Amino acid sequence: MEQAMKNGLESWFQPLPDQKCPYCGRILHQLTHTVASGQTYLLGIYEICDCEGAVRRREQTAAAKAKQEQYRVEQLHQGKVDKLLKAMDIPARYTHCTLQNYSVPPGDQRALEMVSAYVERFGAQRKKGMGLYLHGANGLGKTHLAYAIARALCEKEHAVICKAAVDILLDFRAVMDGALNETEYTAMRAYVSADLLVVDDLGKEHVTDWSLAQFFGILDGRYRQMRPTIVTTNYVDDALIRRLALQSDRETATGIVSRLHGMAYDVPMSGKDYRSQ
Structure with a gap:
């Protein structure tokens, strides 16, 4: 076994015929390597010519490899982005939304x-x-901005959930009704653990004790785990509390608004309803 390995190694270091640089004609010799014991080994590579033609060729080869690698990286990135966007399932009306x-x-x-x-x-x-x-009145583009943010961050390879508040409740209702192959715990965990959660039109949903508990669970979980959340709403503070507490308890509604102020920058929106223009 040892002799076979030795013979195999020796076959790799046999003298190779000299080569000529195809650009300047210089003779290129086989390189050698000397170890600490003083023994010299032949290597299976040649000298590198530094003539203008050879240098230009190496630069062209390096540029081609770099371009190929860049294309590979871009394709890999785009594949990840496409997968994230597909998972986010943007409604058709908002697929065009960008900043x-x-x-x-x-x-x-x-x-x-x-x-x-x-x-x-x-x-x-x-x-x-x-x-x-x-927060702000109808028609100021809050939903456009919500989906634009979600798209921009998907393009940075972040996992984003972006849904209207009413659709989030429909997801939980489907879980409870057995229409989705998951438990309420796993559904809640998905909303709590996403890189970014965008809740559009909070306060538009039909509010009950159950629905308020779902939103409090999501926002409180993300607050405790320091997961960023974006919320859009037509209401602000007292108006949102009144809306959320319409058929539920004010304490939980107040807790939701309090969490929002502790985990999000306030972005008031004003102007005219662009839908009426």
């Missing part, structure tokens, strides 16, 4: 600036567990 095509209501440039800065610095905000609390 770049958001129509800023007159006098509301600050909201877009805050949202854009948040997306740009999401890594730091994620560590702090901070989200956004967008």
Whole structure:
């Protein structure tokens, strides 16, 4: 066995014929390697020519390899983004929404600036567990911004859940009715553990003790685990508390709003309803 290995190694270090540089004609010799004992071994590679043609060829080869690697990385990235976007399942009406095509209501440039800065610095905000609390009247583009943020962060390879509040409740109802192959615990865990959760139109859903408990569980869980959450609503503070407590207890409703202020930057939105223009 040992002799066979020795013979195999020796076959790798047999003298190779000299080569000529195809660009300048210089003779290129086989390289050698000397070990500490003084013994010299032939290597299976040649000298590198430093003529202009050879240098240019190496640069071209390196550039081609770099381009190929960049393409591979881009394809891998796009595959991950496509998978995340598919999982997010953006409603057809909002698939076009980006920060770049958001129509800023007159006098509301600050909201877009805050949202854009948040997306740009999401890594730091994620560590702090901070989200956004967008509130204002109908037709100011809150939902557009919500889905635009979600898309932008999916493109940074973050797992995002972005749903209307009423659809979140429908998910939990489907779990309870056995329509989905999961438990209420696993459903809650998915909402609590996502890199980013976006809850659109909080307060529009039919509020009951049960629905309020679901939202409190989600927001409290994310608050405790420092997971960033973005909420959009037509209501603010007292109005939202009254809405959430309409058919439930005010204490839980107040707790939800309190959590929002502790885990999200306040983003008031003003202007005119663009749907009426």
